[in-house]
Amino acid sequence: MNESFTYSSLLPSLLGGVMIGAAALMLMSSHGRIMGISGITSRLLKPVAGDIDWRVSFLAGLIVTPLVLQFSSRVQMQVVTDVSAPTLILAGLLVGFGTVYGNGCTSGHGVCGVSRLSRRSLVATLTFLATAMLTATLLRLVWGA
Template sequence: MTEFTPFLSLAGGALIGLAAVLLMALHGRIAGISGIVGGILPPPAADWGWRAAFLVGAVAAPALLIALSGYTIPFDSPAGTPWLIGGGLLVGVGVTLGSGCTSGHGVCGMARLSARSIAATLTFMAATGITVYVVRHLLGGI
């Protein structure tokens, strides 16, 4: 069972929102992780510098938190490695077909009241719910 952490969750959500607002205000860019990563992969976009800095910060900030506080988030997945790899590949296909990910559409697009992002986020959430139901109740879990 996952531990209920409302204050840590609220703080994390606020930091994600702050990062999205600052990136839009300072660079006029959407904080969609798939787009940011796509811009540093070959051939890299002309503006790859801020993209690399954003990703380094996304990895360095939790590493710094762990180094300074010793606090770690326990992680255990009941799914085996093949399931995780398959899920990651399906997410990659979905991100490509949906022209973005949950951070771009769900956080940034919905905040801008983008109809396309609202439709994409509703589709993500419905697909997630259906997938969990099918895997856990029709296929017997992982």
């Protein structure tokens, strides 16, 4: 994967991080819920009455907001990858398995759990990061990806 960082991407990245933190805070204060995307999504598969509207609204916001930004401003977002579709599918399946096995995802553990000083979330987040670094290193060494 070819990635680059420029100072022109610093402000939007910082703003995005602040917005993620603000969204987590608002969800916790308004609904008493952790902003873990895998949990929000998976609990739509077995819906509970009175618990559906905010989940659908939250997920719709994740999808609609970038589209609105793309079409209403001069900001041109572009995803560029040199990874094959089968690799992306395998990666998605592994992430899905990991969120079930780890009882949460990076947004739930990394953003919300670590900010609440949860030991379990700290261990989970460190495990996510170590596994990601090891996987990326092995992929680059073995397959030259």
